[in-house]
Amino acid sequence: MKKIVFFALTIIFFVSCSKDDNNQEEYVPAAFEKGILVTNEGPFNNGSGNITFISEDYSTVTQNVFRNVNGYSLGNIVQSMGFVDNNAYIVVSNSQKIEIVNRYTFQSLDSITTGLDNPRYFVTAGGNKGYVSNWGDPNDYADDYLAVVDLRTNEITSTIPVPFGPERMVVYNNKVYVAHQGAYGQNNLISVISGTTVESTITVGDVPNSMVVSGNSLYVLCGGKPSYTGTETAGSLVKVDLSTGQVSQTYALGTTQHPTSLTIDGVNLFYSLDGKVYKVNTTSITMPGIDIISGNFYTLQAKDGKLYATDAKDFASKGSLIIYELSTNQEIQSFETGIVPGGIYFN
Amino acid sequence: MKRICLHIIFVILLCSASAYAQLDSIQQLPEVMLTDSKLIQFSKGFKLEKLNDSLIDRNASSLTETLRYNTAIYFKENGFGMVSSPSFRGTNATQTAVVWNGININSVFTGQTDFNTISPLNYTEIAIRSGGGGVQYGSGAVGGSIHLNDAYTFKKIDETKVGLHYGSFSTLGGNASTTQTWGDHYLNVGVNFINSENDYDYVEKNQKNKHGQFVRFAAKVNEARKLKRGVATWNSEYTYNDRNFSGSLNTIGIDAYKDITTRNLWQLQQKVGVVNTKGSFAHLFEQYNYFPNSEKSFNTGGKANTFIGAFQSEVLLQKKIRINGKLEYTYVAAEGDNVGDNSRKTLAAVVLINHKLSEKFNYGINFRQEFLNDFDNPFLFSADAKYSFSKQYALRLNGSKNYRVPTFNDLYWYAGGNIDLKPETSYQVELGQEFSIGKLKADVAAYYISSKDLIKWIPGNGGLWQPANISKTRNYGIETVLGYYIKFNNQQSLDLNANYSYTKAEDLEKEKQLIYVPFHKASGTLVYNFQKFSFYVQGLYTGDTYTTTDNSETVDRYTVFNLGAQYTLPFNQNITFGGRFKNVLNVYYENVAYRPMPSQNIQIFLNFNI
Secondary structure, three states, X not given: OHHHHHHHHHHXXXXXXXXXOOOOXXXXXXXXXXXXXXXXXXXXXXXXXXXXXXXXOOOOEEOOHHHHHHOOOOEOOEEEEEEEOOEEEEEEXXXXXXXXXXXXXXXXXXXXXXXXXXXXXXXXXXXXXXXXEEOOOOOOOOOOEEEEEEXXXXXXXXXXXXXXXXXXXXXXXXXXXXXXXXXXOOOOEEEXXXXXXXXXXXXXXXXXXXXXXXXOEEEEEEOOOOHHHOOOOOOEEEEEEOOOOEEEEEEEXXXXXXXXXXXXXXXXXXXXXXXEEEEEEOOOOOOOOEEEEEOXXXXXXXEOOEEEEEEOOOOOOEEEEEEEEOOOOEEEEEXXXXXXXXXXXXX | OHHHHHHHHOHHHHHOOOHHHHHHHHHHOOOOEEOOOHHHHOOOOOOEEEEOHHHHHHOOOOHHHHHHHHOOOEEEEOOOOOOEEEEOOOOOHHHEEEEEOOEEOOOOOOOOOOHHHXXXXXXXXXXXXXXXXXXXXXXXXXXXXEEEEOEEOOXXXXXXXXXXXXXXXXXXXXXXXXXXEEOOXXXXXXXXXXXXXXXXXXXXXXXXXXXXXXXXXXXXXXXXXXXXXXXXXXXXXXXXXXXXXXXXXXXXXXXXXXXXXXXXXEEEEEEEOOEEEEEEEEEEEEEEEEEOOOOOOOOEEEEEEEEEEEEEEEEEEOOOEEEEEEEEEEEEXXXXXXXXXXXXXXXXXXXXXXXXXXXXXXXXXXXXXXEXXXXXXXXXXXXXXXXXXXXXXXXXXXXXXXXXXXXXXXXXXXXXXXXXXXXXXXXXXXXXXEEEEOOEEEEEEEEEEEEEEEEEEEEOHHHOEEEEEEEEEEEEEEEEEEEEXXXXXXXXXXXXXXXXXXXXXXXXXOOEXXXXXXXXEEEEEEEEEEOOEEEEEEEEEEOOEEOOOOOOXXXXXXXXXXXXXXXXXXXXXXXXXXXXXEOXXXXXXXXXXXEEOOOOEEEEEEEEEO
């Protein structure tokens, strides 16, 4: 009997104390001027991504930068971020929008919420133009496009139909080079955009997933088709001569090797393959190069003698950013980030 | 004697129902037979709750709602009416078996049942059996099993019911059923539907649920015919769901889902000497189509046919020892855009023994061995016992080994499916206490479940997600159920039912609480009856629930209250009408992160008995 009364009381207790709110005020630094920015995609289906800031001297780490400054969550799947002058363009793919903020204060300036359909990346070229790669329906091979944003009005002024699965973009000589990784499928093209037209397409290896420009060369890392496609193809590094727009050299890996996350620092390329980071010297390329660091990283970014790498862990808990000194290949710092840290940028 | 025994079994059932109403059904029991009679006869040391009609009617929009308000089960629901998966005793959705007339109906593809695709109005009764039921119900009966049962009788019945309800968010529903008996025949036919715009406000968010429209249609035919020395039965049901999937707080919903299921079960029972034999044949069909964009016709889908043939014999020795032996052959053939064309065969041998040692002590031992399986053929067992110290107090104890076989998606999904998976296994024990003190009934259960080789999809090389048998969990907790009934006089009475559960479910590698398992959940309903009026207040509390595996983010705790009233016409008892006022306090709440549940809403209904 006593027990029963106890349980009844317990129920009443839990019902009655449920209204407490414990909104914690988080520390908001005045600015995010010098340091590392990490975009965190956030949990896949339900929830919000966010941005982590780590100061240059590693002394302060701020989580949830956007929400702390603006009072609302960024959105679902924070895919990437692009910059123009003082502005950052945060591409939130599943929320179908771009949030525009001051890159140093993260104060919201504007947002683009119409005309995007599964947006992926943002770059700027030719003065007042921004380009956003859009998958459209990721299963549809024919509805992919680049949205052209007028940066003065932050409106989409035109769209450029492109081949299936546009993903990362780089800009060289006011031309936009779009890697067609292939959305939910696979593709093997680079589109070259000039103004609002597709000037040409360059066929590279299967699944071009990342690229960098060095001198007048474009290095494209192609993952190759994965084994489950039934027609597995080798990963490769493709060098494109930007003065001619032609592939000048292809360096193939083994058929079962599928590299990701190409980044460059000085003359050295770095990428991820089978749980290791490889280094390749652009002056004498041999693949796979030498492995320098072990770890399964979600993305890599090299800068000024350091390699920044993220670990997304199980994709359902907070990830981390690990910083390596490239002269020794030793870890020097590690920071907690948000969930699924997918992009590394610098202020 | 038999009646006392039944009484003990149903002590727990009394808790969830008005005591007087329940007594009626106990007295009817010898005449009304469950299609799945094993459920009661071989679950004596298990917690078995039955939801009566009035409980179901109060929360009849979906099976999710029915169970959320009346049991300890937590539902991870992607917004009202959307995909809904249970967590029973902290286990995951594939570890809760849904059993229709004794047959496990969890999807061949996902290994789970979407509780919003099932109409709670389509069955004679809904029962909840807590704890491991793998021996009787096969794969997935780990946390517990939900039983959708049909019954039959040959006593005189001529009953036709029609109900209509209309409510907020352009929700219209209706049900009609008739039950007839004549001579050696029993026939029960029914249909019901619900159609909703489901465009509720997200409380305090200045947003609306714009893409959550759903329609569900269900039909059933149940037939029984008395034979010279036995009974032949046929149970059949059809369900159709067409749903647009809601967006979330920060995404716009554009996808949609359609599914169709049909289920048929034919059984022939014959008494041969002292042996009761039963031959049965079942066919289950499921089909789904997922539309990434509801405006376009492009979709991916799958369909599966399951054929089950079984033969069982049962003897009752010296009126004390009941032995049931069963052989069951299952053939599953499935094809889908993402899983190819595959099949599975399983032969299972099951032995169930229950021994009534004395009026006070009852125990059971059960075994299951499978053959022909693609995996290591599991050997499952369970043992249970119940001791009644007095009419006021009884103790029950059970332990079991259970399993969950990989689903067709786990094995064959393109891309990622892993054909090298093995079944998940789990061991558990439960100790329960049942109290019955006057009008007060209570049940307190403590359990411990240890599971290993849990199948989890993890990102592998090249970003490809693949399932692997990697995780280990430990769940333990306490569940309490309370029922109290007071009759003030001939005109007034008060009826209280309440549930509280504490659930600790730990990932043993991370040493963290599993996601979407709240530590605390409580619900209760207080009904006040005055003459032909009946009023109730219903409350639900769900504690903070983690949504990330490092327990860094949560879905906030919430308390929701519903009110309801109904009136039966004094001059025509066959007409009842009333209304329900849900989420009275207009609370913002969600069961999945960023997936708001409905704002304040009302519903009116009218029921006829013809």
